[in-house]
Amino acid sequence: MGTLKLYMRFIQAxxxxxxxxxxxxxxxxxxxIVGYGLTxxxxxxxxxxxxxIRGWTFDEVVFLFSLNLLSYGISGIFFFTPLRRxxxxxxxxxxxxxxxxxxNPFAHLVVRYFNHDFFGHVIIAVIFLAASAANLRIAWTxxxxxxxxxxxxxxxxxxxxxxxxxxxxxxxxxxDNASIDMVIYGTRRFIDFPVxxxxxxxxxxxxxxxxxxxVNFYPAVYFIGEGKEIPFSPLLAAASPMAGIIVxxxxxxxxxxxxxxxxxxxT
Amino acid sequence: MKSALMYFQIMRNSMRTAKAWKAAVVFQxxxxxxxxxxxxxxxHALYESSGSSSPGAMVVTDSGNAVTLEDTVTYMVTASxxxxxxxxxxxxxxxxxxxxxxxxxxxxxxxxxxxxxxFQTAGESIVxxxxxxxxxxxxxxxxxxxxxxxxxxxxxxxxxTALAMMLNFLIYYTFGLAGFWxxxxxHVDFFLRNLLGFFSGSIIPLWFFPGxxxxxxxxxxxxYIYHVPASIFLGTFDAGETAFSFAIQGLWIVLLLxxxxxxxxxxxxxxxxxxx
Numbered sequence: 440m441g442t443l444k445l446y447m448r449f450i451q452a453x454x455x456x457x458x459x460x461x462x463x464x465x466x467x468x469x470x471x472i473v474g475y476g477l478t479x480x481x482x483x484x485x486x487x488x489x490x491x492i493r494g495w496t497f498d499e500v501v502f503l504f505s506l507n508l509l510s511y512g513i514s515g516i517f518f519f520t521p522l523r524r525x526x527x528x529x530x531x532x533x534x535x536x537x538x539x540x541x542x543n544p545f546a547h548l549v550v551r552y553f554n555h556d557f558f559g560h561v562i563i564a565v566i567f568l569a570a571s572a573a574n575l576r577i578a579w580t581x582x583x584x585x586x587x588x589x590x591x592x593x594x595x596x597x598x599x600x601x602x603x604x605x606x607x608x609x610x611x612x613x614x615d616n617a618s619i620d621m622v623i624y625g626t627r628r629f630i631d632f633p634v635x636x637x638x639x640x641x642x643x644x645x646x647x648x649x650x651x652x653x654v655n656f657y658p659a660v661y662f663i664g665e666g667k668e669i670p671f672s673p674l675l676a677a678a679s680p681m682a683g684i685i686v687x688x689x690x691x692x693x694x695x696x697x698x699x700x701x702x703x704x705x706t
Numbered sequence: 707m708k709s710a711l712m713y714f715q716i717m718r719n720s721m722r723t724a725k726a727w728k729a730a731v732v733f734q735x736x737x738x739x740x741x742x743x744x745x746x747x748x749x750h751a752l753y754e755s756s757g758s759s760s761p762g763a764m765v766v767t768d769s770g771n772a773v774t775l776e777d778t779v780t781y782m783v784t785a786s787x788x789x790x791x792x793x794x795x796x797x798x799x800x801x802x803x804x805x806x807x808x809x810x811x812x813x814x815x816x817x818x819x820x821x822x823x824x825f826q827t828a829g830e831s832i833v834x835x836x837x838x839x840x841x842x843x844x845x846x847x848x849x850x851x852x853x854x855x856x857x858x859x860x861x862x863x864x865x866x867t868a869l870a871m872m873l874n875f876l877i878y879y880t881f882g883l884a885g886f887w888x889x890x891x892x893h894v895d896f897f898l899r900n901l902l903g904f905f906s907g908s909i910i911p912l913w914f915f916p917g918x919x920x921x922x923x924x925x926x927x928x929x930y931i932y933h934v935p936a937s938i939f940l941g942t943f944d945a946g947e948t949a950f951s952f953a954i955q956g957l958w959i960v961l962l963l964x965x966x967x968x969x970x971x972x973x974x975x976x977x978x979x980x981x982x
Contacts, residue, residue: 463890470893474900481910488765488914489756492748617733625737628744636751 442542446550453553464555471559475508479567493635494667498574500632502663505568506655507630510594511623512560518599520552522606526616529609534701545694577662589680590658596683597654601626603690610697622649630655635668642670653682712817713825720829735838739845742786746850749778765913773913777940780853783846784863784936785908790839792871792931794827797898800882801891807979820879820966827875855941862948863939869955870931876962877902877927883966886973907933913942927958 457464482504486497495503525548528534537544577583605622608614630651634642645652653675660669661676753763753775765773800823803809812819846852855863881898885891903909906928912920923929934951937943943951 463893466890466893470896470900474896477900477904481904484910484914484916484919485752487916488761489752489763490760491755492751493755614733615730617730617737621733621737621740625740628741631744632748632751636747 442546442550445542446553449550450553454555457555467556468559468562471556472563475560475563479504479563493633495633498571499659499663501567501571502575503633503655503659504631505564505571506590506594506658507627508560509564509568510591510598510654511627512557512564513591514595514598514602515557515560516554517549518602519557520554521548522602523616523619524552525606526609526613526619529701530613538701544698545691572662575663583662586661587658590661593680593683594654594658596680596687597650600683600686600688600690601649601651603687604693607690607694607697610700627651633659633667635670639670646671646675650682650686653679709817713821716817716822717825717829717832720826721833724830724833731837735842738786738790738842739849742782742846743849745782746779749775749782753778771942773911776851776853777942778911779850780940781911781936783850783852784939785932787839787843787846788867788870788932788935789908790834790842791831791867792874793831793834794875794878795830796823796827796875797878797882797891797895799823800879801885801895804885804891804977809977810979813974820970823879824872824875828871831871853940855939859939859941863935866935866938866952866955869952869959870935872959873927873955873962874931876959876966880962880966880969883969883973886969886976902928902931905929906931907936911936927962930955930958 457467479501482500483497486492486500490496492500525534528537528548534544537547540547572579601622602619605619608618626649629637629641629645634645634652634656637645642652645656657676658679660667660673664673664676756763763772800809803812809819812822815822878898881894882891884894905923905926907915907923908931912923912929912933915923923933930951934943934955938948938951
């Protein structure tokens with residue numbers, strides 16, 4: 440509870456600084472909205488030329504992509520900056536500051552860095568998610584809304600968990616942030632389109648090892664999976680929130696093991 | 707003569723610094739390979755799912771031949787290698803130096819700031835070609851079904867790439883000078899990267915673009931960085947188109963040289979260095 444109160448204070452201070460310069464503050468959202476707008480335009484260009492990909496149409500791919508972007512955006516607001524900064528903190532020894540405070544170092548790291556840019560991701564993802572769902576005539580019954588919320592929570596936990604896992608590698612060795620980039624910019628690319636694009640081996644990796652398929656593929660299958668090829672079992676859709684909890688727990692475990700290995704640079 | 711030697715030395719120094727980062731390079735190469743693999747898989751699936759009667763398989767290149775999956779894969783591999791050859795970090799460096807006031811040190815040097823950074827970028831590019839682009843290309847040839855063109859195309863491709871690298875540098879350098887007007891360079895950089903990525907054809911080949919977007923891309927310099935060298939490599943340009951594209955590349959370079967000169971002139975007049 441105390442942590443939450445502290446977080447609010449940090450966010451207040453953060454917004455005060457950022458709002459001092461209004462124009463850049465709004466540009467932060469705007470640039471991301473335009474950037475991802477171009478990504479959607481890219482999907483549109485490709486899918487006007489090739490109307491189906493493994494049985495998925497344009498609206499369905501947009502729905503799929505938006506689930507990824509939405510959960511990435513939400514998890515980015517809270518986790519992107521702290522974890523992308525972790526390696527440099529460990530490298531120059533300023534990580535020590537977190538260890539001597541009367542607070543869990545992970546919680547402290549997270550509450551210290553908030554990132555409002557990612558609201559841009561969330562805004563554009565919600566717009567396209569709603570538009571594609573309308574085109575696909577998904578009926579938003581209370582049950583369907585409940586499932587969507589559950590899926591998004593699970594997806595956010597997976598995105599956050601994978602960010603934590605790939606960042607915690609810096610307790611063992613430095614990769615100049617390449618390990619975290621590899622996950623959020625590289626591996627995440629694999630779920631821009633349905634995972635049935637790839638062969639069995641990669642589907643297995645994306646389902647059981649780096650479970651990005653639970654971020655958007657299986658949840659999307661729950662709503663619009665009819666008549667599509669579904670690897671393993673369509674029942675996996677229900678496992679999405681569970682996958683989120685497992686990945687996040689594993690990430691915290693790895694973090695705790697890593698932090699025990701941490702030896703300050705002494706500077 | 708003396709200044710040529712100086713710029714050569716600048717380039718050699720930057721080559722030495724660029725060589726120092728080894729572990730990160732391996733990771734970045736893997737990242738690039740993984741991303742390219744995902745892209746190539748998507749194109750395979752698109753061609754397989756939509757069949758040969760889909761509008762995409764009917765699209766013709768400038769030479770009038772239908773675009774095959776092999777063409778598209780070769781194009782994507784070429785674009786990925788091109789990125790390694792033309793990349794520049796100059797916009798971040800300029801931003802850093804303007805914000806900290808270190809740009810004053812550049813003003814003191816008996817060298818053109820633009821050429822100074824250009825030769826730094828060139829040095830980095832040379833190292834990147836040897837340590838990254840070559841092994842990466844070798845891997846791609848093994849992993850993907852890539853079309854190998856004739857020797858003439860390869861030579862013209864390298865000539866076009868050299869101009870593309872200059873063009874790419876000049877675009878980022880000129881926009882980097884926006885920092886003199888206290889514009890947030892982060893935004894300029896992000897904006898430019900997205901716009902360039904889209905309209906250069908580095909993400910989706912321009913031949914798939916609908917008419918109005920492809921016309922829009924024609925008015926911008928970006929396609930001369932990716933789409934043009936890649937098309938020359940693939941041999942989808944005839945001799946006339948190739949010659950024309952070289953001329954336009956040159957024209958954009960001259961235009962940007964003038965623009966950066968203007969920006970530099972007015973920017974340095976505005977510049978105030980806050981003590982030390």
